[in-house]
Amino acid sequence: MTATEQAPAARIVLGANQYGKAEVRLVKVTRDTARHAIEDLSVTSQLHGDFTAAHTEGDNSHVVATDTQKNTIYAFARDGVGSPEQFLLRLADHFTGGFDWVTGGRWAAEQYAWNRIDDHDHAFAKDKSEVRTAVLLAEGGERSLVAGLQELTVLKSTGSEFHGFPRDRYTTLAETTDRILATDVTARWRYNRTDLDFNALYASVRALLLAGFAETHSLALQQTMFEMGRRVLQAHPEIDEVRLSLPNNHHFLVDLAPFGLDNPNEVFFAADRPYGLIEAAVQRDGDAAPAPVWNTIAGFC
Numbered sequence: 001m002t003a004t005e006q007a008p009a010a011r012i013v014l015g016a017n018q019y020g021k022a023e024v025r026l027v028k029v030t031r032d033t034a035r036h037a038i039e040d041l042s043v044t045s046q047l048h049g050d051f052t053a054a055h056t057e058g059d060n061s062h063v064v065a066t067d068t069q070k071n072t073i074y075a076f077a078r079d080g081v082g083s084p085e086q087f088l089l090r091l092a093d094h095f096t097g098g099f100d101w102v103t104g105g106r107w108a109a110e111q112y113a114w115n116r117i118d119d120h121d122h123a124f125a126k127d128k129s130e131v132r133t134a135v136l137l138a139e140g141g142e143r144s145l146v147a148g149l150q151e152l153t154v155l156k157s158t159g160s161e162f163h164g165f166p167r168d169r170y171t172t173l174a175e176t177t178d179r180i181l182a183t184d185v186t187a188r189w190r191y192n193r194t195d196l197d198f199n200a201l202y203a204s205v206r207a208l209l210l211a212g213f214a215e216t217h218s219l220a221l222q223q224t225m226f227e228m229g230r231r232v233l234q235a236h237p238e239i240d241e242v243r244l245s246l247p248n249n250h251h252f253l254v255d256l257a258p259f260g261l262d263n264p265n266e267v268f269f270a271a272d273r274p275y276g277l278i279e280a281a282v283q284r285d286g287d288a289a290p291a292p293v294w295n296t297i298a299g300f301c
Contacts, residue, residue, distance in 0.1 A: 014055050017051060019046060019051070021066040021069045021073075022044045022046075024044070024073045025041075026041045026081075027041075028081055030080060035121040038124055040113075041084060041111045043073050043091075043107070043108070044106075044107065045072075045091060045095070045105065046105055047064060047102050049102040051101075062099075062101045064099055064102065073091065076090055081111075082199075084109035084147075085194075087109065088109055089194055092107055092143065103140060104140060104142075106136070107136045108134065110132070110133050114126055128151075129152060130150065130152040130206075133148040133150060134198075135188075139292075144190070145194055146188050146293055147188070147205075149209075150186040152206075155181070156181045156182070156218070158180075158265075159181070159217050160180065160217075162175065162176055162179060162219070163177065180251035180268060181221065182248075183246040183247055184249065185213070186244065186245040186246070187243070187244050189242045190239065190240050190242075190294075191238055192238055192239070192240045201239075208232050209232065212230070221246055221276070222278055224246075228244060229242035229244060232282075240287065241281055241283035241284070241287065243280070243281045243282070243300050244279065244280060245277070246279070247278075250271045250275060251271075253268055279301045
């Protein structure tokens with residue numbers, strides 16, 4: 001090919017795409033008795049299917065409006081949520097069953113907890129200890145469901161060590177056999193079935209994660225992380241893998257010597273950044289390649 005000749009231009013086509021309504025804020029109050037209940041969620045709906053003409057021609061005949069998706073979420077809430085996982089499955093069945101060209105989609109939810117004030121029938125205080133999460137990827141008849149939690153802050157005042165790491169000219173960190181271990185737990189776990197009591201399973205997995213953190217004498221946050229995931233998989237055959245993201249929330253011992261005081265591991269400076277970030281997948285030996293649903297969840301290895 002001479003300098004004046006050009007290769008034929010490649011045809012430009014539409015690649016993978018999805019669209020929908022993001023972060024639909026939904027609060028459902030169940031008031032069938034004098035003792036009310038609250039379900040508080042943020043729900044996202046994104047559809048997959050034959051939307052090529054909408055992108056290339058401006059033909060909206062296959063575009064289920066994002067406003068329609070929002071309204072469907074609110075309408076479905078009239079009958080209650082139950083669990084975020086089951087709510088997402090209902091939405092997936094509706095959109096894939098109601099529109100021939102919708103072949104699947106991605107639905108996600110965050111659920112926020114409220115506690116009763118002094119066991120009051122209709123007064124609540126928001127529980128900020130964690131956010132419950134769920135992500136559903138539907139393609140054809142396949143359903144891949146990941147549940148989880150985030151922003152669960154935990155701390156151990158002892159029972160944690162860190163030593164034996166390599167040292168070079170840039171290493172200044174001192175080894176320790178007694179340190180504070182603190183983190184904000186983000187965990188996701190993938191189910192291999194959908195005919196489950198998701199609320200009961202959430203409570204169980206949460207308890208197992210906390211027990212793994214509390215009961216493991218930690219030689220590194222990596223070791224604690226693996227033990228947390230191992231306990232979940234050991235207890236629940238309906239879960240195929242657990243992924244965790246744990247920042248190491250550093251607590252540095254304050255030097256009180258300038259004030260003529262000792263500091264026997266009692267006064268610390270809690271640093272918010274920079275921080276170590278430890279992430280891993282814990283899975284059963286021989287598992288196949290990662291499920292495609294993980295590609296739709298940001299921030300995980």
